[in-house]
Amino acid sequence: MPIVTWLSIVTHASVPSIQISSNWDILGPFQIGTREAEWGADPLRYYGGFQNLAHSTAPLFKSSLTTNGTVGWSTAQFKPTFSPGxxxxxxxxxxxxxxxxxxxxxxxxxxIQYQAWARGALVVCPAHKNVPDAISVTLHISPTVEYFVNKKPYFGGDMFSYKRSPSVLHLKPGVPHTLDIRITHDIRAFGGAMPPALEIAIEADLATGGLLVEAERAIVPDVVGGKLAGKGWVSIPVRNERAAGLIEILGILAEGNVWNDALFRLAPGQSRPLKVRITDFPTNATNITLLIQYRVEGGSGIEHxxxxxAFPTTKPIYNPHIFTFLHPSGIVSYATLRPPSPNATCHSPPTDPPVLLSLHGAGVDVHWDSAQNVYAKLLDLCxxxxxxxxxxxxxxxxxxxxxxxxxxxAIASIPDWIESTGWKGPNVDLDKWVVSGHSNGGQGAWYALTHRSDKIIAATxxxxxxSISAYVxxxxxxxxxxxxxxxxxAALSSYRHELLVDNYAGTPIMQGHGQLDDNVPTFHSRRMRFLSHEAGWETEYIEFPGRGHWWEGVMTDGSLPAFVNHYINEQPKIPPLPSKFSIVVANPADMGPRGGVIVEQLEVYDQLGKINIDWTNTTTWVMRTSNIRRWRIGKERPGLAHPREILLDNQSFRILSVGDMFVKSARGEWKSVHSQSWRxxxxxxxxLGALDAFLNTSGHFTIVLPPAAQRKPYHQELAIEISRNLHQYYSADSDIVEDxxxxxxxxxxxxxxIKDSRNLGQSATVIGLNINEEMIAVRDATGRRKTYLLEPGVGAIFLQPLDPVRxxxxxxxxxxxxxxxxxxxVPLRTGVGQPNLIILGKEAGWKGVEGALAMGMFDSKWHLSNGFL
Structure with a gap:
């Protein structure tokens, strides 16, 4: 490493300063694919990793991107800025x-995607002579997925610059601390501008050394008519910035009544969203003071x-405003709501108005005026x-x-908003949606169409x-x-909408796209229109000449208002299905009913399942299945009564009621079942699903450390890292426990x-795995057995049942x-494509997926598919 250059600064008399080197050593670029970094795929790992390489003037490293196929070190200078702490x-x-x-x-x-590495340093300069052994610093680097501090790894970073959950470091003062940062150019994050340059921001701040409460980043509802919109849920980010010792939050006091549902623990360095409910909001209040009671491990008693x-000023009830509610994981989330206008001309006869669901694009906050006013031209919608x-x-x-x-x-919480605000207007039909969305939200609209067609009136x-894999x-x-x-x-197939177009045949769709779009190429909309045509369903299509990706009015230009008005104010009904329709399923957990049919299980989970249904004879449906193991009759789709009889793969059955279930035997024969004990x-x-089924949680996550006798310091570090990443990328909450x-x-x-299956809650042998300190033995559904030595560098990750629902x-x-x-x-970003079982060898560090020793999906009985590697 060359001589580190520091800028001269004036330090505050009592606050340590943080200096970042202006000279940086760069090595790269190297090849990398879309969302490949999670798999390793770092060419420098072949040489022991960038953190173990010293600066050299010789071009010793091979690169597939550069002239002559080699790349060497370079040095660049940047200008840091400083203020006290x-x-x-x-x-x-x-x-x-x-x-x-x-x-x-x-x-x-x-x-034009690539990766490289950069090396610099930071130093914490003490402000007085009594120098402590370590000074606590929070470090935030974005956008990146990986960095090292003094050769200690930190994975996850902050690829989307959320700035929600920094790393908490405890650094020796007065000496340089090496920073090695992985630079990853990702089109989804940065766009496709040429040349493909990017900037990485480094921010280091003095930590509190105790409990930090980030009230300025709190999630709070708007005030409507002097009342909180929703049930009064509030979320406050908190962090333990101590070097050691838990912090336990014991209670919260306020001017009004405040409810907190559980004891809340923070491991050293951990960030979590603190959830509270304000049950008695003072009239005309603009802020509330909270008194947090907590205890520090090893401390002398309760601290405060x-x-x-701060709450926004009161907004008129008919204006778009923020309300809060609980995500299924238990965290507080928020949405913008605009109730039906008093001037709306509703259809006749009157029924409860539907939901106009509008999904935003990447990087958009629904707090913004630009987001809340996307339908400002259509104020009087019913x-x-x-x-x-x-x-x-x-x-x-x-x-x-x-x-x-x-x-x-959010949709399910609209009745809570109605109750909390004392709304006197029309009610809501939670099962009727008109879906719109732009950019990533347009992709979200395709997801809604392909997975929830029985609730959708129309879509734009x-x-x-x-899909992710088609975008880049x-x-x-x-x-x-x-x-x-x-x-x-296969692990991404539930999000490959181009494979699921059959699922929205029958739903009116108007597509729109700017002809000059250089962010999401117009090809994507043209292709979906073509695939819809091949599926026997025609969509309306507008290609706006001279328009790019975004412009003011993008949601309501051209004939879009007439389309939306028609299906909200004139014909707000779930449309009829064609007399012959199909259901295509990648993951039953993602898929809602279609035509009142709900798929519960597939036979194998690395290929699509399909049901073709002919209901030309309305009382007798003819059904043909492929890769379907179990399905049932659900709630009727409006306008489509359940049949009295079905001909299922040439087997005849009577339909008695909602809930009738059919399962295929090992011999390929269907039978009707009524017991739910199979669950x-x-x-x-x-x-069900790939490894990201883990995100389908009904409560906060729990991270469990190995037994104390086997625990190493890096286990706690990794638990903090996983918790930090879940909070960074999903705003998720996780508890870290030692048993x-x-x-x-x-x-x-x-x-x-935790390798001992007796400590797994439900034995790993359920899924055909036997694990000890020396090897992993894997058995598939046919009984074929393979073993993998747990030699240096080998790791494994897999999904397993915890109980019937978790x-x-x-x-x-x-x-x-x-x-x-x-x-x-561990699921972090979309598009990585993790199947249910992955065993990685040390070569995964530079080969990525090719360095996997074994991969596979589990079937409905938690057996590995016959096709596992």
């Missing part, structure tokens, strides 16, 4: 040794911290305009499991992409066995390095490197 700097990267235009001309956006929450946040600016996970749960929770997907193709991933690649795509021993409901018997929540669980993710490793390698695959 605070230091920031921005690193810029733009490699001129790559012919980006040529790569893009061949591989499109895939060709006062904080103030509908409840709802703009969910999806929890985060990126809707959690692109309006899929986490984000979509937020959508349905605008400038939305087909995965061409640049490290070369991988085709079966492994297939499993990656206690088979995989069902929210347990599986200490779990008190109802949510899903992460078990860290799941756990188990993360194990032969050593620290193997454990950290596996933990990277």
């Amino acid at each position: 605070h230091g920031t700097m921005t690193i810029s990267f733009n490699s001129s040794v790559v012919d980006w235009e040529f790569l893009r001309s061949i591989y499109g956006w895939s060709g 911290l006062s904080t103030s929450l 509908a409840w305009l709802l703009l969910p946040q999806g929890v985060t600016l990126w809707s959690g996970d692109d309006w899929h499991i986490w984000g979509w749960a937020d959508v349905e929770a 997907p605008l400038s939305g992409y087909l 193709p995965y061409h640049m991933w490290h070369e991988t066995d085709s079966r492994k690649s297939g499993l990656i795509l 206690r021993r088979e995989r069902s409901g929210k347990q 599986i018997r200490c779990m008190t929540g109802k949510g899903n669980v992460i078990l860290i390095d 799941v756990a993710i188990v993360v194990i490793g032969a050593d620290e490197n193997g454990l950290r390698s596996a933990a990277r695959l």
